[in-house]
Amino acid sequence: xxxxxxxxxGLLYASGIYMMLRRSMVKxxxxxxxxxxxANMLIFLLGRIVKGKPPIIDSTAKMLTEIYADPxxxxxxxxxxxxxxxxxxxAIILVKRAYKITQTDDLDELNTTDxxxx
Amino acid sequence: xxNPYIVLPVIxxxxxxxxxxxxxxxxxxxxxxxxxxxxxxxxIATWLFKEVYQNGILTMQAGEWQAPxxxxxxxxxFSTTMVLLTAISGMAVGIxxxxxxxxxxxxxxxxxxxxxxxxxxxxxxxxxxxFNLYVWFEIIIIASFVLITIGGEKAQIEGAIKYVTMNLxxxxxxxxxxxxxxxxxxxxxxxxxxxxxxxxxxxxxVNVVAILFLVGFGIKSAIFPLYFWLPxxxxxxxxxxxxxxxxxxxxxxxxxxxRIFTLIFxxxxxxxxxxxxxxxMTILSGGLGAILQVNMRKIFSYLIVCHIGFMLAxxxxxxxxxxxxxxxxxxxxxxxxxNLFLASGLIFKLKGTLNIxxxxxxxxxxxxxxxxIAIPLFSLAGIPPLSGFWAKxxxxxxxxxxxxxxxxxxxxLGSFLTLWVIAKLWSEVFWKDAVDLPKKINVKYFHELKxxxxxxxxxxxxxxxxxxxxxxxxxxxxxxxxxxxxAELINPTAxxxxxxxxxxxxx
Numbered sequence: 258x259x260x261x262x263x264x265x266x267g268l269l270y271a272s273g274i275y276m277m278l279r280r281s282m283v284k285x286x287x288x289x290x291x292x293x294x295x296a297n298m299l300i301f302l303l304g305r306i307v308k309g310k311p312p313i314i315d316s317t318a319k320m321l322t323e324i325y326a327d328p329x330x331x332x333x334x335x336x337x338x339x340x341x342x343x344x345x346x347x348a349i350i351l352v353k354r355a356y357k358i359t360q361t362d363d364l365d366e367l368n369t370t371d372x373x374x375x
Numbered sequence: 376x377x378n379p380y381i382v383l384p385v386i387x388x389x390x391x392x393x394x395x396x397x398x399x400x401x402x403x404x405x406x407x408x409x410x411x412x413x414x415x416x417x418x419i420a421t422w423l424f425k426e427v428y429q430n431g432i433l434t435m436q437a438g439e440w441q442a443p444x445x446x447x448x449x450x451x452x453f454s455t456t457m458v459l460l461t462a463i464s465g466m467a468v469g470i471x472x473x474x475x476x477x478x479x480x481x482x483x484x485x486x487x488x489x490x491x492x493x494x495x496x497x498x499x500x501x502x503x504x505x506f507n508l509y510v511w512f513e514i515i516i517i518a519s520f521v522l523i524t525i526g527g528e529k530a531q532i533e534g535a536i537k538y539v540t541m542n543l544x545x546x547x548x549x550x551x552x553x554x555x556x557x558x559x560x561x562x563x564x565x566x567x568x569x570x571x572x573x574x575x576x577x578x579x580x581v582n583v584v585a586i587l588f589l590v591g592f593g594i595k596s597a598i599f600p601l602y603f604w605l606p607x608x609x610x611x612x613x614x615x616x617x618x619x620x621x622x623x624x625x626x627x628x629x630x631x632x633x634r635i636f637t638l639i640f641x642x643x644x645x646x647x648x649x650x651x652x653x654x655x656m657t658i659l660s661g662g663l664g665a666i667l668q669v670n671m672r673k674i675f676s677y678l679i680v681c682h683i684g685f686m687l688a689x690x691x692x693x694x695x696x697x698x699x700x701x702x703x704x705x706x707x708x709x710x711x712x713x714n715l716f717l718a719s720g721l722i723f724k725l726k727g728t729l730n731i732x733x734x735x736x737x738x739x740x741x742x743x744x745x746x747x748i749a750i751p752l753f754s755l756a757g758i759p760p761l762s763g764f765w766a767k768x769x770x771x772x773x774x775x776x777x778x779x780x781x782x783x784x785x786x787x788l789g790s791f792l793t794l795w796v797i798a799k800l801w802s803e804v805f806w807k808d809a810v811d812l813p814k815k816i817n818v819k820y821f822h823e824l825k826x827x828x829x830x831x832x833x834x835x836x837x838x839x840x841x842x843x844x845x846x847x848x849x850x851x852x853x854x855x856x857x858x859x860x861x862a863e864l865i866n867p868t869a870x871x872x873x874x875x876x877x878x879x880x881x882x
Contacts, residue, residue, distance in 0.1 A: 277544070282536070289543050296550040303558025330557065333506055337550060340513045344546075347520055348539055354524075355532045367533040370607050 262302045269295030280364045282352045289348060293341040297334045304330025378433040381450040381501065384419050384458050388494035391416070395487040402481040406473040409486050413466035416493070420462035424455045432863075432873035434503065442503075442874050443567035449503035451870055453702070453860045457500040457630055460706060463842060464622045464713040465493040467835035471717050472615040474824070474831030475724065480526050480613070488525070492518035492619065499627050503874055505556070505639075506563045508631065509549055512595070516542045519624060522616045523608065534608035541594055541604035549591035555584050566874035569638045569867060585640040589649075592635070596628025598687055599656035602680045606664060609679070610672035614720025617672060621679050622713030626705060629686045633701065637864040642693055650691030655785040657684030662792030671719050671729040671804070674796060675712070678755065681789055682708055688782055689770055697773030699861035703853060704766035707754065707846050711762065714751040714839035721832050722748075722804070724821040727812055731800060736809025744833075745805050750840040754847060756797040757790050762847035765854070 269291050276288030304327045312325040356362060359369075391412040398404040427433055427450050435448040450458075469489065476485055495514035502508050520542075524535045557563060559580060560571035575581055590601070597605040605625070609617050636642055642650060661681025668674045682704070689701025723729050725741065738745040750761070757763035767790055774783040821829060846853050863869055 273547075277540070285540060289540070289547070292544070292547045293550075296547050296554060299551060300554040300557065303554050305558075329563070330554075333553075333557070336506075336510065340510065344513065344517060344520075344543060347517065348543065351520075351524065351532070351535055351539060354527065355536055358527075358529050358532055364536075367536060369530050370534045370537070370611055 258306055258308075259302065262298060262306075266295050266298045266302060269298065281362050282355065282364060283362060285364065286345070286348055286352055290341075290345055293337075293345065297337050297341075300330045300334050300337065304333075377436055377439065378450075379435050381423060381433050381435050382448055384416065384423060384462065384497040385494055385501065387412075387416055387419055388490050388497060392487045392490040392494065395490060396484070399484065400482055402478050405481060405486045409469045409473060409490075412490075413462075413469040417459075417462045417466050420455070420459040423450060424459045426450075427452055427455045432869055434873050442876070443562050443564035446507050447503035447564055447566070447874055448501050449566075449870065449874055450501055451873070452856070452863055453630075453634070454500040456702075456706065456856065456860065457626075458497050460709045461493060461496045461500065461623055464619065464709055464839075465489075465496075467713060467717065467839050468615050468619045468622075470831055471618070471720065471835040474828035475615050475720055476613055477526075477819075483525055485522070485525055488518050488521045489619065492522065496623055496627055500630060503565050504563050505553055505565055505568065508565075509546070509553060512549065512627075512631075513546060515624065515627065516546065519620060523612050523620070525616075526613070528611070530611045534611035537604045538608040541601075545591050545594035548587055548594070552584050552587035552591055555580070555587070559584065564874065565634070565638055566867075566871045569871060570875075572639050573641075581640065582643075582646070585636075585642075585646060588635050588640070589632070589646075592628045592631045593653075594628075596625045596632060596683055597657075597680050598653055598683055599660050599680075602657070602660070602683075605680060606668075606673055606676040609676040610670060614672070614716055614723060618713045618716035618720070621675065621716050622709050625679055625683060626709050629683060629705060632687070633690055633698070633705075633864065636690055637698070638867050638870065642691070647691055647693055650687055651779060651782050654684045654688035654691050655782060657681070657687060658785045658789035659684075662789050662796075665796045666792065666799075669730050669732055671722065671731055671734075671800070672716065674731070674800065675715050675719065678793060678796065679712060681793060682712075682755075684789060685767070685770060685786060688786060689773065692770075692773050692777050692779055692782065694773055694777060695858075695861045695865050696769060696776065698864055699854075699857045700766050700769030700771075700773050702857040702860050702864075703769060704763075706853060706857065707762040707766050707843070710839055710842045710846065711751045711754050714836060714843065715755065717832075717836050717839070718748045718751065721821070721836065724819070724824070724832065727815045727818045727820065731803040733810060733812060734804045735807035736805075738805040740809065747833075747836060747840055748805075749801075750843055752797050752801065754843045756794040758794075760847055760850070762843050762850070762853075765847070765850045769854075 273288045273292030273295055276284045307324055307326040310325045312328050314321055395405050395408055432451040436442060437446040495511050495518055499511035502511055520539055523538055524531055559575055560568055562568050562571050594601045609620055658681055661677050665674050665677035685704050686701045689697045726734055754761035754763045757767050770786055771783050
C-alpha cells in the first residue's frame with residue numbers, strides 16, 4: 258500500500274511540475290491541480306497508514322492502548338482540499354478571463370506587463 | 376494562561392469586513408466605515424503591543440486544548456510589532472483608497488477584501504501553529520488574488536496569472552514541507568516542533584524540509600532566484616493595492632522565514648552560507664533591476680527585491696546584532712515601501728504618468744509635496760539620520776563581527792545602487808524641467824477631485840512620513856525594541872515556556 262502511494266505521489270509531483278512548465282495556460286492549471294493532489298496524498302502517507310483502527314476509545318478504557326489511525330493528517334488534508342478547491346476555481350476563472358482578453362493560450366505571449374512605461 | 380483577547384485584531388478585521396459587506400453598493404458608507412474601523416484597528420494593535428511589551432509573551436489555546444494538541448495563538452514582541460505595523464499601513468492604505476480607488480472597483484467589494492487581507496496578515500503574525508500559518512497564508516493570497524485582479528484591465532490579468540501561479544506553487548511547496556515535517560516530528564505546534572526537531576537524528580531529511588520551507592517562503596518574499604513574479608505583477612493594480620502588497624505581503628514571507636529559521640530550524644553552516652549567498656544575489660539582482668527601469672512603480676518593485684536581501688542577510692549572519700539589524704530594517708521597510716507606492720499613486724494623479732523620463736518639474740510646481748516625498752525616498756536610500764541608515768549600520772556591524780566581508784560588500788553595494796536609483800528618480804521627477812504631457816481622458820487628475828478625496832490621498836502619506844521620521848529620529852526606541860525581539864528570537868526559551876507551560880521545564 259505504502260509503495261503504491263509513494264509511486265503515485267512521485268508521479269503526481271512530477272507530472273504537476275511538467276505540466277506547469279508547458280506554455281499553455283490550461284496545462285498550467287492542470288499542473289497546479291496535480292501538484293495540490295500530490296501534496297495532499299503526501300500528508301496522508303506521512304501520517305502513517307493504519308488499516309481498520311479508528312481512534313475511538315472503548316467505553317471501558319480510559320485511553321487508546323493499541324496502534325490507531327492518526328486523525329490529524331486527515332483533518333489537515335480536508336482543510337487543504339477545501340482551500341485548494343477555492344484557489345483552483347479562482348485560477349480557472351482567471352485563466353478563462355485572460356484567454357478572453359488576450360485571445361491566446363500561450364504563456365509566452367503574456368508580456369504586456371513588461372511594456373508598461375506609463 | 377489563556378488570554379483569548381490576543382486574537383482581537385483578527386476578530387476585529389473580520390467583523391469590519393462583514394460589516395462592510397452589508398453596504399455592498401453604498402460606497403460612501405464603506406469609505407466612512409473603513410476610515411473609522413482602521414483607526415480603531417490601530418488602537419487595538421497599539422494596546423496589544425503595550426500589553427505584550429509590559430507583561431511578556433501572551434498565549435491563547437483555542438478551545439482550551441493545551442499545547443501541543445490545540446491550535447495556539449502566540450503574541451510575542453515580534454508578532455505584536457508586526458501586527459502594529461500592519462495596522463498602521465492598513466490604515467494608511469484604507470484612507471488612501473477612499474480617495475484614489477474608483478467607485479466601479481469599490482462596488483466589487485474592494486474594501487471588504489482589503490480588510491480580509493489585513494485579517495489574514497494579523498492571523499499569520501499571531502499564530503503559533505505551522506498548519507494554521509499555512510491557512511492564514513492561503514487567506515492572504517486568495518484576498519490578494521482578488522485585489523490584484525479587481526477592475527480586470529489587461530495588464531492586471533496578465534500580472535495576476537504570474538502572481539497566482541507562483542503563489543500557488545509556493546503554497547504547494549509549503550504544504551509539502553509541512554507534510555514531511557509532520558511525518559518526522561509528529562507535531563504542528565511551532566514551540567513543540569522546536570523541541571522535537573532538535574532531537575531528530577535524521578539530519579539530512581531535516582535539512583531537506585528546511586530547504587523546502589526556504590523555497591516556499593522564498594517565493595512569497597521574493598528572494599533570488601525566485602523573485603521574477605514580483606516586478607511582473609506589482610505595478611499592474613491601482614497604487615493603493617500595490618502599496619499594501621509591497622509594504623506587507625513580501626514582509627510576511629520574511630517574517631515566516633525569521634520565525635521558522637530561529638525557532639524550528641537553527642541554520643547550520645551550510646544553511647547559513649546558503650542564506651548569505653542568496654542575500655547577496657537578491658541585493659545585486661534587485662538593485663541592478665531597479666537601475667534599468669523607467670516606470671516608477673517598477674523601480675520600487677525591484678527595490679523591494681533588493682531590500683529583502685538586507686533582511687535575509689541578517690538571518691544569514693545569525694547573531695543577535697545582525698538579526699536586530701534585520702528586524703530594524705523590517706520595521707523601517709514596511710512603512711517606507713507602503714508610503715512610496717502611495718506617493719507614486721499621488722504622482723500619477725498629478726501628472727497622469729509614472730514614466731520618469733516624461734515626468735519632471737514637480738519640485739517647482741509642488742514644493743511642499745516634494746519635500747514630503749523626499750522623506751520616504753531618502754529614508755529608503757539610508758541617508759542619516761533617516762530610518763534606513765540605522766538598520767544598515769547594525770547589519771554591517773553584525774557582518775563585521777562575524778567577518779562576513781562579502782556580505783558587507785554587497786550590503787554597501789546595495790545601498791549604493793539604491794542611492795543611485797533614488798538620486799536618478801529625484802533629479803528626473805522633481806528637478807528636471809517639466810514637459811507638457813497630453814491630457815488623458817481616462818485619468819481623473821488631482822485638481823479635478825473633491826477636497827475630501829484630495830485630503831484622503833495626502834493625509835496617509837503625511838502619517839507614514841511622520842512614522843518614518845519617528846523611526847529615524849527616535850531610533851533609540853526602535854533599537855531597544857528590535858534588540859529585545861532579536862534576543863527573544865535567538866533564545867526562544869521564553870517563547871517555549873509561554874506556549875508549552877511546565878512541559879519545557881522538565882526536559
